[in-house]
Amino acid sequence: MSLRITPLTDPAHGAHSRRLAWLASDADSIPVGTAFLRLFDGGQQHLAELTLHVHPVERRKGVGSRLLDTAVAAARDNTRRCVVAQAGAGSPGDHFLPAHGFRKVLTLRYARLPLADVDIPSLAEIIERPHSGYRLASWQGTVPDDLAQTFTDSRRAMDDMPMEDTDHGTTTWDVDRVRAAAEAVEQRGDHLHTVVAIDTSNGSIAGFTELVVPGGGTGDAQHYGTGVLPEHRGHGLGHWMKAESIRQAHGHYPDLGGLLTDTADSNTHMRHISDSLGYLPTHTTLQYQLDLYERTGRTWASPCPAPSALSQHT
Secondary structure, three states: OOOEEEEEOOOOOEOOEEEEEEEEEOOOOOEEEEEEEEEEOHHHOOEEEEEEEEOHHHOOOOHHHHHHHHHHHHHHHOOOOEEEEEEEOOOHHHHHHHHOOOEEEEEEEEEEEEHHHOOHHHHHHHHHOOOOOEEEEEEEOOOOHHHHHHHHHHHHHHOOOOOOOOOOOOOOOOHHHHHHHHHHHHHOOOEEEEEEEEEOOOOEEEEEEEEEEOOOOOEEEEEEEEEEOHHHOOOOHHHHHHHHHHHHHHHHOOOEEEEEEEEEOOOHHHHHHHHHOOOEEEEEEEEEEEEOOEEEOOEEEOOOOOHHHOOOOO
């Protein structure tokens, strides 16, 4: 089919990433597919994240392959080492990506907690159980000034989260970035709720869990991250904080349907926490990675031909 790929101006630029976009259209200028490539900075300057969609009627006509070639060429031009993309297990993307040289690097398990089914007395028992040397605190929106630095420092709790074989890198945080992330949630009309465990010996934050609630207080909220610093692990803080986050969501948003979470299949500890709190599995997503360069001595060299040489139509 006659196909035109048009680069678009994408307003979805973050403070620490930018996004490229392309539209695929047929000979009659009818849109048939899109591709978005997010380019990260900081400790993830090697990484690009691809989101690609082709209209179901237009699949297996080469649209996806053309969009992919365009996006991967842009990733190379921006000196990215790898491109990652997600696909639902058994979906068309789950077949398309490995056919184009991507390898599976991560399995994510998604789960949902129906708030109507929450056992509040059991939650209260978990929350009120003493955790010697720690106390809980919480806030909505941007972190309070007096906790801003220690909360920023606590973000390293996510640095060693299980990512299986993904070349994920490390997100670099400072206070400005923490505040900007909270402000981005607020600007789109949603509510960011944070629960933290504080080390009572020095007032530092030992762990945190974040929940984003839709602006209208209906539908499902999304857990953004739960982490405990390595030196504070083994005290049940993750379970404790998440229970408090659930209790607050249940109490503050009576029309909220449920809470959503996703966890790496290999993160058995966090999966156990979610299971114990009543989260029910919903679906599985697979993350794929295309390695554009590989380490050879002190340099990076291309390990494979461009995707067009590997492509199968989709």
